[in-house]
Amino acid sequence: MKQRVITLASASAVLAALLVLWQLVLWIFRVPPFMLPSPWAVAQAVGARLPSLAIAFAITGEEALGGLLASIVAGVAIALIFAQSRWVRRMLYPYTLLLQTVPIVAIAPLILMWVGAGTASVTLIAFIISLAPIIANTTQGLVSVEENMVHLFLMHNASPAQLLFKLRLPHAVPALFVGIRIASGISVIGAITGELYAGSSRVGEGGLGYSILYASSQLQTDYLFALVLAATVLGFSFFFLVTFFEWYFLHRWHESARTPEVE
């Protein structure tokens, strides 16, 4: 507990130092506010525009979460197919690499064209971008079961379904969480990037990416900073959400998920 207080205190000290440095830069170099607003101006922008920030936060969060959940469902299903045989993996794996390497900004206009502007296409973009790490990690987890474990199951005449549900799937859960952790970060990035292209169909309101475009076109730099702050908070929320679920499912038996000791 005491250590936690120390960690919190030192992290806060760093933050304070950064804010002071920020303010000093403004004073010394006389930076105009449309280039770099003061920390206080950003705080005021957050306070004044809290309702629209909250709406943008919710829209982007919904899109990213929707894409992430869909990619977990689809990714696990695809990994189950990949785990069936080495041949299937050889045939299909290059295409998941394709998923990973195609720059999302390159296909976003296509998706916009096919699906139309709005949350649906943004969710689709978040889904596509977070699919590859889920597939790769889950497949790895499904096929990396120790040979002796499989032999043990065979010795007791286990059915293919028992092998899958009592051995391979539970064995893959830690790897699945590695995939989800990676995917959760990029699903937020995917949703924001998607909004830069696909915006929102809701009149007058858009997610964080849409609002960032709007704020920068209006030179509302303080609001822009507030939006960046909100995007960071969204990314952190996803991270903590995933960490919580990982801890919940794994802490009793898996080494990686034990409550980390703060030094």
Place this chain on the structure above:
Amino acid sequence: MTIEVIAPEVEFAGVTKRYGNGPTILEGVNLEILKGEFVSIIGPSGCGKSTVLKLISGLTMPSAGTICVDGMTPKNARETVSYIFQDATLLPWRTVRRNVALALELEGAPTDRREEKTGALLDLVGLRAVADAYPRELSGGMKMRVSIARALATNPRLLLMDEPFAALDEMSRDRLNEEILRLRTEQNWTAVFVTHSVAEAVFLSTRIVVLAPNPGRIYAVLPVDLPQPRTGALRTAPEFDALVGKVAHTLREARSQEQRAEAKLDQEKRDEASSMRRAR
């Protein structure tokens, strides 16, 4: 005196095993293991000790020859066979209790019988206190006890053990050796036990099969005529030491077979080379 019908539990007839076009792992193995025997298989590394167990369990098929387990093919006999691996192979996401129940669960035993049997086994191997712990909280010796309990849960007639205590310290190993003998007296299964340790083989077995390498084959079969039941005190008895010495000596001979075989091979190669030179 009662007369027991002695039928072979395991029978190897002219068994040869080769993986693909690789080297021959086992060649011409003939072996009968009778009900109630405790047979240890010992030999230098790479002589196919573990392959013998894989063949008995039907996890791999012989390239030539036949194997009968309880008069059936190895695969059909699996229901009455349990296998204990070198590492405890516990499922880390299951508690001790649910690991012990695994074999029964896979074989579709009803829940109440499963619970009753699991509880009895936990008592038998002294794990009642840690029944709800996860494997990562256990020591190596305790993990192996869980593995043994799981193997015994299905009431096997035949227990295959592949160097189960190799990774343990000597104290735990000795204790588990005594435990294994106690369980066998109570439950009367037949055992085939692969080990590197001569002392362990002598302490546990009624018979020791010494394998020679390259290709793996039976070099000698030594009976162990030490009194039953055996206790830890046996380890300090002179007749135990004498037998350990005898087995160790035979094992050394078996290993020198390999060196002689290699020397012979080298000689053949040299002969061949010189005859080729002559031909030119």
